[in-house]
Amino acid sequence: MTGAAAFLRRLLRNRLAAAGLILLVLVVLLAAAAPLLPLADPDATAPVRRLAPPFSEGAWLGTDTLGRDILSRLIWGTRLSLAVGISASLLAALLGSVVGLVAGYAGGRTDALLMRGIDTLMAFPYLLLALAIVAALGPGLLNALYAVVAVNIPFFARNVRGAAAGLRNREFVDAARLSGMGGLRILLSEVLPNVMPVIVITLSTTIGWMILETAGLSFLGLGSQPPQADLGSMLGEGRRALINAPHVTAVPGVMVFLIVMSMNLVGDGVRDAIDPRLRSGLPARPSAATRVARATASVPGAAVPAGAAPGEPASGALLAVSDLRTAFEGPSGPVDAVKGVSFHVMPGECLGIIGESGSGKSVTALSIARLVASPPGVVRGGTVRFNGADLLALPAGPLQRLRGGRIAYVFQDPLTTLHPLMRVGAQVTEAIRAHAPVPAAEAGRRTIELFAAVKLPDPASMAQAFPHELSGGQRQRVSIAMALANDPDLIIADEPTTALDVTVQAEILDLLDALRRSRRLAMIFISHDFGVIARICDRVAVMHRGEIVETGEARQILARPRHPYTRRLIAAVPVLGRAREILRASERAEELP
Amino acid sequence: MAAYALGRILALVPVLFGLSLIVFLIMALIPGDPALAILGPYATPENVARINRDLGLDRSLPVQYLSWLGNVLSGDLGRSYSLNRPVLDEVAERFSATLILAGTALLLASVLGLLAGIVSAVRQFGLADKLVTLAVLVGISLPSFWLGLLLILLFAVRWRLLPASGMYAIYGGGDLADLLRHLVLPAVTLAIVAAGVIARLTRSAMLEVLRQDFVRTARAKGLGEGRVILGHALRAAMVGVIPVIGIQAGFVLGGAVYIETVFQWPGIGRMLVDAIAKRDVLLVQGGVLVVATCYVLFNLAADLLQRLLDPRIAP
């Protein structure tokens, strides 16, 4: 299967994981070849030759307290430790996954019963349960293996159950049910393949631990019994000669370390290779402001994109964006999301930017105050002049004062854009105090005034609420209050009503419109919805594939779109009262170039 | 919050019940005559008769469990035949030594792990991040029992800076400074793995949170980077880190078994290993029961702390 090959390629591209894999393969080969190698008998004692140092004749790694050959014991011990550790991991993975799958998929009482059992196992501090089991079964390698399996089952059961329970209510499982598939078939062919990555990740990240634990039990004398040696018992026995002959413990210690480290490296690599979020490159921490890397040849007005309205910086414009280019860095170089966009906003004016998903409208909006996540975002060209100053050239300090000060944002989904763990009042108060040295009590009072201004009921007690306690409309009112906190000149609203019901949307639009007029705010309103833009904006810019294809008076563009894309788009919008037209109109519109 | 706390405390009842059942079954499932197994070398006829009477070993399993549970609840964990003293006295004495060691180690691990994780996330791909990542990798791959031996060899034998063993201070033999001197090596050894795990998780939680929408909101309202990272991002990341500290407490308590063996620390871990070797089942049973119960209570505290930080958790 190509999937496996692609997976291996991704894994090996990670240099650390590749190194770990090579080391691990070498160790496993060495252990597997133990019977073929010309090694001394690992259990043959020779009291005369006890504690020989490394590089002695006939004993490369020296001998232990009973004069046994350490090299031979090391290789045979590694073989035993690997065999026990790996079997324990596979057993724990199998049993834990079965429990987790059944609990997660069945849900209800089965789930509650199984997970209560798992919780009880997890109520024991890890190694202690293993000790208790060995205490009951008696010391011995096999009993140590059972103990390690038992204490590791909960990890698999919990992870797999979480994944399976998440899938149980996914729509494709419902769809499979409606396609006539039975419960067991759904579990095996729909749920299991999607849970498999979780099992593999859990296995690859815990196998190192399990090797350590079996070694640890042997170290305590509860695992392998003399004369049979695994790495743990070699360490335990060598302790007695720690001071005179440190190599007796160092040799198995280093081996355990190398095995566990290589397994951890491979495990991390496997996790990164499987985790879909990491497939498109490493997730990087977004920095405080979008990186600006403008080409030196950015001569203003040199290249006005054809078909777009020229962004002549109208005199007196509050904001003038010209030839803005924002790109996202990908594995094969930067990909432009915004390709030379120019527009301006006059004081007190509302400019709508409309476009479908992927048109670059949000990236344009975020580029203004350099809030595009960076990396991967980078502004590659153009200027953003606000009151004459180029925001793209501004150092961090002044940019910070501008954000939330003169330029404020309202984002789409207020549930994710408000801090989930802070009271909403505190979040607004914080915005006030970030810009003005106001005492806390005074800022709190102003917050309540703002909440009243955005028509939140009972503003004082509302300020004490957490975001999840409010409705979607109330949360968006909080966001708007936060944007108003420092009397900005410009509000940039990025799809502020998309997540809301239509009646709530109407209320929020009315509020924004009223606030804008009473406070003489300029506004940039991003939306995919013509109706919304028409209701609130004076002018509109239509974006398509990173470019503005048309700008003009909102009513005029809607009535007489000039650009074919705009025409096609408007024809596709169902209008209440004559929505049936789109079933015919779209046919005609698609014939346009 | 009070309702939540009460709910959590009540939810512990079935867990504690299950825990007591498992601990009881460990003794009940020992193959052969339980009285002989419990008494081992001390199996004189009088002792066998006495233990059969005390534990009701001739009765059915559920009846045995109930009478055992009754004894446990009234503070009677039985008598250790190898030490010839009540199990509870021995366990209490040993457990206080373990708590000093494990508590110090967990504190150390949390502070180190959080700091390293934050620095590593903030300086992602920088030198500090690479150093932390390497240290974490080595830390979580080292067998702690071997690391302990190495530290003894270096600090106690070679450089003679710190004692390798002989902590008697908690029995009144020395002062606080003496206790601390004895504590350094074992606590550091025990803390290293947990610190690695916590650092790793803090780093990934921070990186995850820093990509979220509300961090962009914090920047959009003009907050400085310091406040964005420590005030907004860390606060949200802690919600994911605290349960892991709770789990690490279990690893630290378990890992203490190795460390106490290596450093001759008179804690409950070493007691358990000795008791297993001598097949003193009642001592093992009592020790495991007490430690597990304390661990459950510790996790309750972590849960409540979590809920204080995250009001979204249902009341």
Next chain:
Amino acid sequence: MTSPPPAVEVRGLVKTYPARFSLFGRSRAAVQALKGVSLHAKRGETLGIVGESGSGKTTLARSLVGLVRPSAGTILLDGRPVGEHAAGPGSLGAVVQYVFQDPMSSLNPRKSVRQTLSAPLRFLAGLDARAQASRLAELMAAVDLDATFLDRYPHELSGGQAQRIGIARALAAGAGIIVLDEPVSALDVSVQAQVLRLLAELKARRGLTYIFISHDLAVVEAIADRVAVMSAGEIVEEGPPASIFTAPTHPYTRRLVASVPALPI
């Protein structure tokens, strides 16, 4: 001789999510998602259901296909109760099918389009491999997709293409009743219009009955023959789209219609 039964008939449907007491204070009051809903749809008719979030429209839709078990009331499909369909040889999935809101999450990310579409052919229609192959080609043609899409995986599809696959899956076993739960809400407007047009064509050609659920009044107007307005678990108004959206009588409908941002053309 009586007239044929309506394709869908719902009488007094109630769904109550019970209060939850989990011993320790974690309780939740009972939620009545449906408070006695009655409706019907003739064969070949499209019944639009309009409502805002929390109105119970999705619960209604899911109970029509047996994904939610109603607390009270009856659902008759082609004149027979839902329970009988489920038990009989021609199981429920062969009578009624469902199109999901989010086309991406309704497809198993690890299955090719072919595997996804084969499931209903195999388990509901009982076709052998040869018959499946020819039926697959026919299905793809019906939803205007090239047959090469059969070997793609969901992540290789656009939203509109994925929703076409969702529609093909619903058609696969020949069900005459299709429940569409916000089938175009996740799509861009231009794609939305194409999918709506496809749905209208399929209905005309195959005589399907649609229960079309949406929060978007204009979309419902475009496709529905009759509209029911839901609010708080009840149907508050019902009628042809022309009269409902131009002359609403119920205050809630009036508020809803007034809230829709209109294009001032």
